Amino acid sequence: MEPATGGQEARTRFSAACGMAAPLTFFGTVMILGFLRPDYSHITQLMSELGVPGSPYAIVMDLTGLALTGVLIILFTPAIHAALGKQRGGTVGTILVAVVGLAFMGMAFLPCDAGCVPVTSAGQLHLLLGMAGILITAVAALILAYAMKQSGDWNGYWQYSIATGVAVLLLVPVFPSFSAVQGLTQRVMSGIVFLWTEVVAIRLYRLSSAAHGGTGKSAIGPHEDKGL
Numbered sequence: 001m002e003p004a005t006g007g008q009e010a011r012t013r014f015s016a017a018c019g020m021a022a023p024l025t026f027f028g029t030v031m032i033l034g035f036l037r038p039d040y041s042h043i044t045q046l047m048s049e050l051g052v053p054g055s056p057y058a059i060v061m062d063l064t065g066l067a068l069t070g071v072l073i074i075l076f077t078p079a080i081h082a083a084l085g086k087q088r089g090g091t092v093g094t095i096l097v098a099v100v101g102l103a104f105m106g107m108a109f110l111p112c113d114a115g116c117v118p119v120t121s122a123g124q125l126h127l128l129l130g131m132a133g134i135l136i137t138a139v140a141a142l143i144l145a146y147a148m149k150q151s152g153d154w155n156g157y158w159q160y161s162i163a164t165g166v167a168v169l170l171l172v173p174v175f176p177s178f179s180a181v182q183g184l185t186q187r188v189m190s191g192i193v194f195l196w197t198e199v200v201a202i203r204l205y206r207l208s209s210a211a212h213g214g215t216g217k218s219a220i221g222p223h224e225d226k227g228l
Helices: 006-036 047-051 058-084 090-109 121-151 157-212
Strands: none
Touching: 006 047, 006 058, 006 157, 047 058, 047 090, 047 121, 047 157, 058 090, 058 121, 058 157, 090 121, 121 157
8 A cells, every 4th residue: 555645644634633623622512502501401401402593602502513513524534534445344434424424514504492392394303313413423433343443453443433333322222211311311422422533533643643754654554553
């Protein structure tokens, strides 16, 4: 495999940095807006309730917490594809991550109804997109785990990706059972998938930075892997 050029490495680093920024942007927005609203509960209320039309700072949640996060996720996909696109399943996994980004952007323009109780078609689509985003990320993690294992460069990471996908798929069916603490349950599921995003993004950034630092190894080529 031929080494990546300096320009390619720079683009990969930027793409990976976007992946690192996406979870911070999303949860940072949720935490700040939740703090600014004393009436809001992180335990009982869904995160999307911060973006209900007419509520304080709703436009910030919709444009920053959702739309900007979606853009960052989409911008993250070139780094994934550069590292894993030539492995079986790598391209499919990359496309799925991009779909998650589109789902976030869609939620921004299809806001949740009051209390996130689906009344309007927009509110129904918002909830569907939110659940689809979590499920698709879980499937993407499983598919990319297979690509990681094939590459031989991701020992520890592919196992972690499998654990992420399985954990989310096990949690989603029981989510309705925790309606009294649905905010907390949603944050746990979202935290699992966004932590995976952060870990993979940091890994990709380090690989591209190592290549840029003159190691003679490409960010998408073989590397000595010491695992997580």
